[in-house]
Amino acid sequence: LFNNAGISDRMSSITEITAEGWSWIFDILVRGPALGMKHAAPLMLERGGGSIINTASIAGLQAGFGPIAYSTAKAGVIHMSRVAAAQLSPQKIRVNAICPGLIATSIFGASIGLPLEVADQMAARVAENASKAQPVPKAGLPDDIAQAALYLASDAAAFVSGTHLVVDGGITVGGRHAWDTTSVSPFATILGDMIPGQS
Template sequence: MAGRLDGKVAVITGAASGIGLGTVELFAAEGARVVACDIQDEKGRMLEQRFKGQVRYAHCDVTQEADIAAALGLAKSEFGGLDVLFNNAGISDRMTSIAEVTTEGWDWIFSILVRAVALGMKHAAPLMIERGGGSIINTASIAGLQAGYGPIAYSTAKAGVIHMSRVAAAQLSPQKIRVNAICPGLIATSIFGASFGLPREVADQMAAMVAANGAKAQPIPKAGVPDDIAKAALYLASDDSLFVSGTHLVVDGGITVGGRHSWDTAMESPFATILGDLVPPPAGQAG
């Protein structure tokens, strides 16, 4: 069913690649007019050319409040208002231990993953109230739900996004502004290579490697791709989710259902490993 976002105006951060790009493409196909925000200016301008009259690019460094405010203001000046904000811009850091954390690294991660989300909601809310409501979607991560899926600063920040979305929903839902988070699992994007400081081209190649091998990592034997998250964002942006606020949607191929032994028959349960020799055989069988 096409046209699920007809008449809606959306702002998407981190829009020039990965999940953001996939969401711009899907939202545009569903009828939305989109302000695509990023710091990759060449890719942003290409989006404007691809979707003439429907997508406007805004250079937006989400660590700068003025850039966030200007991008959201562009939605009103160009398209008449704001209905959807997808706070998606993000980055990760290296897999380090708590003993290796630096003040600069911690503050950098939180400025992009937490503070920028808060500022996006701050500047979006008045514009959505003018329209009679709206939907705010924040990109979190399964790393914010469980240990073992990301570096400590990144994981802590994403846990903050989940809870901040819940608190913001409590404050804004009475004004018909829904706030929800999406928790992606292993999605083939350049964020992995970027976290190691690799050039964009090399990071993109690493994303292709994740796509080629991701099906082995979770119960659903399919690699996670940006479109999987874009479809979740479409649901939360559309009127199909008018009764949904203050929650998080996990889109992870089932990777968080349990340890690998819970879904991979080739893996033995750790309890079976420990207790196997201690459990007596069934009656009638020799020990």
């Protein structure tokens, strides 16, 4: 089972989001995968096991990669996958999550209510420019997530359960200064000429 349906809300802050908006995000991003697992698990038990994969996000790992409701829901998906793995792994049902980074899809435009054609144009722009935002110099594509899902679904991952696989081109390895030699470290900015070799 690959629970991969997803949405995002506008970039609402905690002071702006409505109760209805919060519930809408959680219904799709958390309740949907929970019910998917609930209904798939008995069928997997009948056939002797299986693999469940839930789409989370790097937004569920760190602040700054999505709006608050989306980010909180994706953090919930990561933990829900871990708890479900604890319950189902003894019955030969593995449960894992994938945390995509900046992937060139239309979700960015669709989430703010743009028509599909314009959202697709935004996806193309992401594909053109994403490589500049992360250490791996290529755009993240849907196929990168598909390959991760294929691995987690396959027998090659028979010993993998209760974890999350980050597929993000290295964007979460650290601040830009960690991988971009032209970027200045925050420590260098603060301490300036006190650091040898800095001016």
